[in-house]
Amino acid sequence: xxxxxxxxxxxxxxxxxxxxxxxxxxxxxxxxxxxxxxxxxxxxxxxxxxxxxxxxxxxxxxxxxxxxxxxxxxxxxxxxxxxxxxxxxxxxxxxxxxxxxxxxxxxxxxxxxxxxxxxxxxxxxxxxxxxxxxxxxxxxxxxxxxxxxxxxxxxxxxxxxxxxxxxxxxxxxxxxxxxxxxxxxxxxxxxxxxxxxxxxxxxxxxxxxxxxxxxxxxxxxxxxxxxxxxxxxxxxxxxxxxxxxxxxxxxxxxxxxxxxxxxxxxxxxxxxxxxxxxxxxxxxxxxxxxxxxxxxxxxxxxxxxxxxxxxxxxxxxxxxxxxxxxxxxxxxxxxxxxxxxxxxxxxxxxxxxxxxxxxxxxxxxxxxxxxxxxx
Numbered sequence: 001x002x003x004x005x006x007x008x009x010x011x012x013x014x015x016x017x018x019x020x021x022x023x024x025x026x027x028x029x030x031x032x033x034x035x036x037x038x039x040x041x042x043x044x045x046x047x048x049x050x051x052x053x054x055x056x057x058x059x060x061x062x063x064x065x066x067x068x069x070x071x072x073x074x075x076x077x078x079x080x081x082x083x084x085x086x087x088x089x090x091x092x093x094x095x096x097x098x099x100x101x102x103x104x105x106x107x108x109x110x111x112x113x114x115x116x117x118x119x120x121x122x123x124x125x126x127x128x129x130x131x132x133x134x135x136x137x138x139x140x141x142x143x144x145x146x147x148x149x150x151x152x153x154x155x156x157x158x159x160x161x162x163x164x165x166x167x168x169x170x171x172x173x174x175x176x177x178x179x180x181x182x183x184x185x186x187x188x189x190x191x192x193x194x195x196x197x198x199x200x201x202x203x204x205x206x207x208x209x210x211x212x213x214x215x216x217x218x219x220x221x222x223x224x225x226x227x228x229x230x231x232x233x234x235x236x237x238x239x240x241x242x243x244x245x246x247x248x249x250x251x252x253x254x255x256x257x258x259x260x261x262x263x264x265x266x267x268x269x270x271x272x273x274x275x276x277x278x279x280x281x282x283x284x285x286x287x288x289x290x291x292x293x294x295x296x297x298x299x300x301x302x303x304x305x306x307x308x309x310x311x312x313x314x315x316x317x318x319x320x321x322x323x324x325x326x327x328x329x330x331x332x333x334x335x336x337x338x339x340x341x342x343x344x345x346x347x348x349x350x351x352x353x354x355x356x357x358x359x360x361x362x363x364x365x366x367x368x369x370x371x372x373x374x375x
Contacts, residue, residue: 033087036105038073040214044072106171107172118165120157132144166183171215182219185216269300273356275370275372278367281365295309319332329348331343332346345360346360
């Protein structure tokens, strides 16, 4: 049996690339020398910059760390030109030199990630001060949220640390390097995505990117073997099954999603509102202090959740609201605290794009106010 036509074309393309990159005269391709050298220089620079910061307990200025990184980078760029020049004169074994730089990349990545792993084991990473943990959730920055979330379970942090240490050990040993690379690839990709989207400092994001690039490079140099491993030639009668099953596995959950009740019933109302111009029984309420049980904040959330906050995080009513946009009727049935407060029945009218007028009755009190949207 012959492999599918498209698979044949893929194999032809891979063999062509292999010929162009690996079999062509190496002295004509400077990129073969520059790429491993520059990756080694970047991984070494970030690793030793981080070591210098740790040795000085984080007090070392940023400039010396940058200089250390630039020195490594400059040396590797210079060496790549020297290697390329010797290669043209056939004065160097390109294969052995390339393997030497691959080893350096693996060792620097292993050294760097194992440091992160050991820090996690000894509770030196994902640490959040106890005083900060008592602050409101909304006051946390992206990196503080990330650290508080992961630091909540030290056992989970230990597992991540062990994975980093084991993966680093595997890539430092040639016979287990590929296994270590496939362990570290998803780990580093996840770290990079979190660092970027949670707004960590640019140097932290760049550090993760460089380490991921090093792992990706060490994997890519074996791309022909990997393609043959992951995309083996299949008989034509199994081609349709091999193509259909993955698609079904991915698309069937999308069909199941149609049975879910999506909770965003009133997206225009969702948000946090500060209470302005509050009157109770037609009497204006002003000058209240922290001891007053006066409505100050209203939250309307996904799933029609509703929270009324009375000037303090400890004084809150939680419930579910229903809203009829045709009649502007707004009703809330509370579920907390216990005993549950009387239900709220109101009229909710939009004044402007970010303001609502609430005219409500609750427990015999007439409440009138402006709700100004904050986010």
